[in-house]
Amino acid sequence: MTSVPDLAEPVAAWRVWNLVETPDGPLLVSPVRPVFWPPRRSMTATCHRGCAPPPSLRCRCGLYAMDELPRLYRESAGAGRVVGCTALWGRVVEHAHGVRAQFAYPLLLFLLPETRSGSRTLGSGGARRLKQHYRVPVVVAPGSSADGYFPDDRLAGAVAEEAVRGLAGRRAGDHTAHARFADAVEDLVGRSW
């Protein structure tokens, strides 16, 4: 039987969250199950069928992410949602359009315009509070799929690649690594949505 790879180095892929305001701050919540991703701590997969640890090859458990941002954007980027690039590590299994993993933490979040104006889920200053709560860059996307905006796949791929490639450097305060990531994000947001 094929074993599930346990990756020492994270991979990066794209996913979507709902955003829920709480007295402690904004929380990223899975759109599939009412489970929130904890700020400043790894998200850990659980399995109601008892896979220990998840994900397993014969199950559908794990933390899901997709390889292609445009596909994700087209299929699930609706009002009140946050799209982002997340690091995934531990046990990692491929699925049809990406991976499912044991552990994850967001590396970059995009607030969609509907989210920005949707005071019901995110009030003024929401981007700043989300950034402070999760300690990740939060960027307001220039448009939503409803506006006819779609991210460029190649530039999104470059962002995901740099998100993990420069992760250690950014954590260590390396300005070059921060600048490379910022440039990749600017290319994506500025020219291709």
Ligand SMILES: [Zn+2]
């Ligand atoms: Zn399972």
